[in-house]
Amino acid sequence: MKIIVNGKEAGTKEKGCALCGATWGDYYEEVDGEKLFFCCDYCALEFVNMINEVKRRTGWSKIDELTINGNYYTGRTCTAKNREKEFKFYVKFNEEAGIETFKEIS
Numbered sequence: 001m002k003i004i005v006n007g008k009e010a011g012t013k014e015k016g017c018a019l020c021g022a023t024w025g026d027y028y029e030e031v032d033g034e035k036l037f038f039c040c041d042y043c044a045l046e047f048v049n050m051i052n053e054v055k056r057r058t059g060w061s062k063i064d065e066l067t068i069n070g071n072y073y074t075g076r077t078c079t080a081k082n083r084e085k086e087f088k089f090y091v092k093f094n095e096e097a098g099i100e101t102f103k104e105i106s
């Protein structure tokens with residue numbers, strides 16, 4: 001999965017956390033058979049919850065590309081791609097890393 005966080009590629013230790021782009025920390029989580037880097041288990045859990053929600057709503061089995069813009073406080077505006085299909089959404093997490101708000105953007 002190609003991941004762009006606030007304009008920069010992310011998801012590896014060198015490039016930054018797959019959700020927030022931070023380069024500190026050391027946490028890995030396997031998503032769609034791929035080992036992704038996260039700054040902490042909290043970001044990993046948020047990311048997985050978000051991916052699962054996208055899959056549930058779209059019916060996709062995997063996501064090829066994900067663009068994330070925003071942060072924990074403002075919420076995040078994202079675009080997920082599966083082949084030529086595109087799914088735009090806004091997501092905000094709660095204090096338990098669960099989804100507080102999830103809106104599809106047309």
Ligand SMILES: [Zn+2]
Pocket residue numbers: 017018019020021022038039040043
């Ligand atoms: Zn993070």
